[in-house]
Amino acid sequence: MSRFHLGLIINPLAGLGGPAGLKGSDGVAAQALALGSAPKAAQRTRTALEGLLPVRERLEFLTFPGSMGAELLADMGFAHRVLEEAGAGPTSAADTRRAVERLQDAGVALILFAGGDGTARDVCAAVREDQPVLGIPAGVKIHSGVYAISPRAAGELTRRLVEGGLVRLASGEVRDLDETALREGRVAARWYGELCVPEEGGFVQxxxxxxxxxxxxxxxxxxxxxxxxxxxxxxxxxxxxxxxxxxxxxxxxxxxxxxxxxxxxxxxxxxxxxxxxxxxxxxxxxxxxxxxxxxxxxxxxxxxxxxxxxxxxxxxxxxxxxxxxxxxxxxxxxxxxxxxxxxxxxxxxxxxxxxxxxxxxxxxxxxxxxxxx
Incomplete structure (x- = not known):
């Protein structure tokens, strides 16, 4: 049986700013770590991928080194290919954009990405119009309409797709708050584009x-x-x-x-x-x-x-x-x-x-x- 190919990108810095009271993680990950925040994106992704364990033998992930996906997939026993060698230092927005481009070129059916609105912006900046993607909520700010309602929901929806359930495609808005303005007590949101996202159609029954x-x-x-x-x-x-x-x-x-x-x-x-x-x-x-x-x-x-x-x-x-x-x-x-x-x-x-x-x-x-x- 041929395997179903999924892309996986984890932003390991996503969500760090929340526990530290920094209203986000963009540009302040080091500060959040110094204040005692612990990375949670991998755990949130693990929760999503647990929903795919029943179809693990039918899957092959394409992902990136270390904390961007390979480490977790290896630990959970999923077949996977790493598309590039590990780089030095923490991951960046440029890493996410490059990862999206590589996964699209590889022809994956769906790109799963774990992060928040900042990550969704990076995905939106690199993704093609017709490439389906789905966010695993792991950030501080989750205003964009491209994330599943929970990590478990992301796993369930992906499993339905792999099993041949009827999954509808829709456009989801990418929005993000201006974190600098937010820290100054002002709420300013901006529209960054739309992504093609799967939705649960509820059609089979x-x-x-x-x-x-x-x-x-x-x-x-x-x-x-x-x-x-x-x-x-x-x-x-x-x-x-x-x-x-x-x-x-x-x-x-x-x-x-x-x-x-x-x-x-x-x-x-x-x-x-x-x-x-x-x-x-x-x-x-x-x-x-x-x-x-x-x-x-x-x-x-x-x-x-x-x-x-x-x-x-x-x-x-x-x-x-x-x-x-x-x-x-x-x-x-x-x-x-x-x-x-x-x-x-x-x-x-x-x-x-x-x-x-x-x-x-x-x-x-x-x-x-x-x-x-």
Whole structure:
């Protein structure tokens, strides 16, 4: 079984200023230590990771030396890789930003980070728009909407993702107080940006109940979202299957049920294309790829859509692939991951451990993906 890859960054200085009455830890960690404060970020992270012990054999963490993650993971028995050698001296904001960049380049499904609002600011400064992250609350100031409500909640939410639970993606605000102003008795908050964070959707129980989700209404909602977000001059490749066929019908477009069709500027420009035709249409043109999952089985590529070949996928780019599936269809997988089997091992290995799934109007889920190895 292939392992699910998670990133972990611990800010070992997070939270030091709280017990010392310093209203935060930014720039005052040494003072807080001198006043007797003890580091707690590792313990808070341990509490979160305890929730992942039942799925430990399915995980591999990518992390950084010593107190930034490797020390704790080794102690808890989690498989992990350290991405760089230990540096001298205490960790810094620059270390956090560099760590985020390294984890993104490595293609982790989710970055877990332990800290406070200052750490969230550093993550926000380096993270890409579509990289899912989740904060483990360990700082003094936790005003940002990117943290789980508790370390245990962070572990539970991550475990649900690994096990194939339906986890919705949302935008969380990063806000931080001006600590200098706070120490002077003034409260001044500032917005620093937004991060892509997983939320507990609570969907699995609902979709098992009859009548909770209407396939027709969901496809109508998805069509409205897509119609609102068409990119001019971009070619949208619709894979085969009833989900995408129904989506096209709701857009007033006639596509083939079992074929691959190409849409540009709201019009079908090519129907039921073969691999050669499709590659010619996307090789030197901006394109997006929409596929769906085979119900109950989970394949998104390599079963019934071989026109979407490895070279077509590479031409479009993995960043431009989106899975379209209702929550009811995902529930038929009973927690099993989505699957890819393109026939190109190198391409299959390049897929992330979790993909974004369009499941409703402006509603995206993060769902596990596997090559079946």
């Amino acid at each position: 609902q979709v098992k109940q009859a009548g909770v989700e209407s396939e027709e209404l969901v496809l109508s909602d998805l069509a409205a979202w897509l119609e609102d977000s068409w990119e001019p001059g971009v070619r949208y490749v619709f894979g085969p299957g009833s989900t995408l066929h129904g989506l096209a019908q709701n857009l007033g477009l006639q596509t083939t049920l079992l074929g691959v069709d190409v849409i540009e500027d709201g019009q079908v420009i090519a129907e039921d294309v073969n691999e050669l035709q499709l590659h010619g249409l996307v090789a030197d043109h901006p394109a997006r790829l929409l596929v769906t999952a085979i119900g109950g089985q989970g394949h998104i590529l390599g079963r019934g859509n071989q026109q979407i070949s490895p070279r077509v996928v590479r031409a479009i780019g993995l960043d431009h692939l989106r899975v379209v599936a209702t929550k009811r269809k995902l529930a038929t997988l009973q927690g099993r991951p989505l699957l890819v089997d393109t026939g190109d091992v190198q391409l299959d290995d390049a897929f992330p451990d979790a993909v974004r799934v369009w499941a409703g109007y402006k509603e995206e889920l993060l769902y596990p993906l596997s090559t079946g190895v």
